Amino acid sequence: MSQLLKNGQVFFTVQSNTQGKVEKFLGGGTQGEVYQVNLKDKILALKWYFPEWINQDDKQKSRLEEAIKLGIPTDRFLWPLEIVNIPDIPETYGYIMPLRESRFKGVVDMMKRQVEPSFHALATAGFELSNSYYQLHSKGLCYRDISFGNVFFDPDTGEVRICDNDNVDINGKPGMIGGTPDFMAPEIVIGKSHPSSFTDLYSLAVLLFYLFHVHHPLCGKKMLQIKCWDLAARRKIFGEEPVFIFDTDDTSNEALSKDIDETGECGDNALAFWQIYPKFFRDLFTKAFTQGLRDPENGRIAESIWRGEMIRLRDSIFYCSNCGSENFYDLDKLKSSSGDPGKCWSCESHLAIPPRIRFKKNIIMLNNNTKIFPHHVDDQKRYDFSNPIAEVIQHPTQPNVWGLKNLSDEKWVANVNNSIKEVEPGRSVTLALGTKVNFGKDEGEIRA
Known part of the structure; x- marks a missing residue:
């Protein structure tokens, strides 16, 4: 494949009229090619369009200009910064954006088992994706093409990056980008609707299902009837008979x-993962792909719901004492089994639930690496995970004794066996059954 630009080629940004240089080719796609560039000693990415794509999509530049004007919704987007021209190539243009770091991997890498993230990382990625699209939609924009082709995540932490943001447009505005077939809402597949922030919700649910089940939510037994996976087959499975x-x-x-x-095409991966997750999490997907298919207006799961339940899922993680695998605290399962948590999904050893702390709106499993954040104790700081206010620690001389260390700048007040104890910053309170800790904005009770 011949490259459109050469290493060392000079370009100019339109808004600030700054000169930069192309350093190396990174890859190409349907719309154009991406290069690593240097702009005033800052390493960025440049997407340069094919002339034929610009001729196809005459609204491309106006979308870019609007995106640049509105500004980045969150730093998780590799957002357009400036439009770029090259005097010697006047028939086309490009734009610069932040460069994706090598630590970020694609969902396809996970599906090929080239990376194997923890459930904690997946829940974090699910939260960041939901929150990012929430912020985008709050600006009156829709993404139009949510799929695993434009999402990357750090498999160690779950931090995400969202690319291809030149497809973003004003919500409800007609455009030529319809989306990726496997992720399109059924009403788009059959031609009854156009992309919007509302259809983005469906695409987000498909993306999240892929993340947690390594499979498409609509590819089941009906796949046995498919002889050729062409557009007609996709229309049937994803649009006409979902x-x-x-x-x-x-x-x-x-x-x-x-x-x-x-072949595994009918859901073997999904079967393996589905029963691992707690009922509240499975119920979200069930609603998204049953009621959400039949009654899109009332059945789709909002980004605000997804992000809250992703944190709930992350807080539900606890470890098998035999093999160390992540399992989930499932209150519905406990109620239906007289308190029996069942067996580890990985090694089938009987599970022992660790202590947990219950707040008004949260239950957090107190594992050896658990941290509590402002989000958990202060309604005015929802989704603030910048700095932990508490962490579980082991007693320095009594290995079987664990405590909750105060990492905040505020004094806590703990009720231990009806005795009031002040917990200064840097000090700890023992994880004892029935202990209540007042964090200032909320009180948590330690339970076993």
Whole structure:
């Protein structure tokens, strides 16, 4: 593939009229090519369009100008910074954006098992994606093409980066970008609607299902009828006859194990993961792909709901004492099994639930690496995970004794066996059953 630009080629930004240089080719796609560039000693990325793409999409430049004017919704977006021209190539243009760091990997890498993130990292990625699209939609914009092709995450931390933001447009505004077929809302697939922030919600749910189940939510038993995975087949599965693979009222497209479908295309991965997650989390996907298919107006899950439940999922993680695998605290399961947490999904050892702390709106499992944040104790600081206010620590001389250390600048007041104890910053309170800790804005009770 011949490159459009050469190393060392000079370009100029339109808004600030700053000169920069192309350093190296990074990759190409349908719309153009991406290069690493140097602009005033700052390393950035430059997307340079094919002339034929510009001729196809005459609204491309106006979308870019609007995005630059509105500004970045959050720093998780690799957002357009400036439009770029090259005097010697007047028939086309490009734009500069932040360069994606090598630590960020694609969802496709996870599906190929080239990276294996923890559930904690996945829950963090789910939160960051939901929050990022929430912030984007709050600006009156829609993404139009949410898919795993434009999302990257750090498999160690779950931090995300969202690229291809030149597709972003004013919500409800007609455009030529319809989306990626596997992620399009059914009403778009069959031509009854155009992309909007509302259809973005469907695409987000598909993306999240892929993240947590390594499979598409609508690819089940009906795949056995497909002889050629062409546009007609996609239209049938994703638009004309969409059925969730875990829809208990309609099993016509149920997920099948490899015992029945040796290709795994009918949901073997999803079957393996589905039962690992707590009921409240499964219920979200069930609503998104049952009611959300039949009644999009009332059945789609809002980004604000996803981000809250992703944090709830992350706070529900605890570790198997035998193999160390992450499991989930599931209150619904405990109620239905007389308090029996069941077996570890990985090694099948019987699970022992660690202590937990219950707030008005949160239950947090107190593992050996648990941290509590302002988000958990102060309604005015929702989704503030900048600095922890507490962490679980081990007693320096008594290994079987664990405590909660005060990392904040404020004094806590703890009720230990009906005795009041002040916990100064830097000090700890023992994780004892029934202990209540007042963090100032909220009180938590330690339970076993």
